[in-house]
Amino acid sequence: MKQFTRPPVSIRRGGERSWLPLVLLILGLLLLVFHESGLLAPIETGAHYILDPLQRATSGVFDSTGGLFRTVRETRELRAEVESLRAQVEALKVENVRLREYEAEAQQLRALLNFASEYPISTHLGAEVVSRDACDSYPCGDVVGVEPNPYLRYVTINVGAQQGADVGMSVVSGGAGLVGRITEVGPRTAKVQLLSDPESSVAALLQTTRATGLVVGQPDGSLQMRYIPQEEEVATGDIVLTSGLGGLMPKGLVIGQVTEVQQREYETFQTATVRPAVDFTRLELALVITGFEQIPLGETVEETEPE
């Protein structure tokens, strides 16, 4: 059987010690410090000019070959889904009629209150921007890369600075569900920090009670809504939306749904576990919101203060 010899460990021939481990350790630490201070940003951007097209190409190759295998499995699943959807369509038709009635009633009430919607992006987003048609007016991108570090949750989308994406912009997917925020932009790709990343936190409110809190990513990939005042009523099934507080994100994007409430009387705040509206493991098309109208501070304060 073949035996492989190799240079003896960190001691070279003649007992000479290799300095390579120490050199690489120091170099690595220096790079880490320079990266954290932002000094390496131009070099990293330069590297993206080479890596971005390669990543897009690799993703394209594996998507097309993987698609062949998926098709067979999906055909079976689709048949069952079609049957289920037909039943749902019938139910939704009935519900739609009922909702139209509510809509007409709501319009009348708005007119009575002289209410004017000042935030078209948050009011129309669910209907427009998540469809493929929206790609005419907003940059859309396919997910071309998933975070290789198992302790972080990022995805890479194939829109970047050239398409108008920038750091801090919100990214949504199907059903106006919030995916996360752009943290790094390359020429043609952008890294999106998912809501489930442990470092992610988003100002949120409950659709029903308008109680505010902060949705924070957890190490296991779940979401928690923290800092909900004790006096607020939180129920399982409540929809969690972005509150727009801080002006970093549009108001009204769907974050998820409350699945569990942890309320202890001796604590100042209550916490809710939130199931994300978006399945981060099956992200395909993502959409970047490049601009939105910020909520004036006065309104957010008024809205969050109980009567």
Added chain:
Amino acid sequence: MTLPLLTAVALIQSTVLSRVSVLGARPDLMLLVVLTWAVVRGLDEGLMWAFIGGLIVDLLSGGPLAGTALALVAAAYLAGQSLGEEVGSEVVRLVILGVLGALTYHVTLLVVLGWTGHPVSWGFSLTRVAGPSVILNAVLAPFVLQPLRWLDQVTEPDRGVV
């Protein structure tokens, strides 16, 4: 040859393998390649691959630059030692080094993330992420050995065989 190969490994890692999860464990091709190369070609080459490969992975990641590089260097340093040579079988030795190397990699990665201000949950990370990943990658390590042995022979045919 090193740079294109490691770039390809990093791209496969970030586009395909990062989507794969087996009971919470993810196959880490770059870690496997680096560990195996350190066993096949020795410490210095293992360290160089670890550093270069780690930097490429870091460029494709949202994490701190050089974080993965440092973690891979630590793992390669361990794999490059003469530890377990008395076992005889190279495959068994690779599995042992796979366990130790992957564990070192994950612990170093968590230390770097903590040091750079990322929230780290040690209990969850070690039991639910690192643990399963260490086992999976140790099992997969022998499968990477054959291709890299072939590469070793192709690139330096006169070296290593006695």
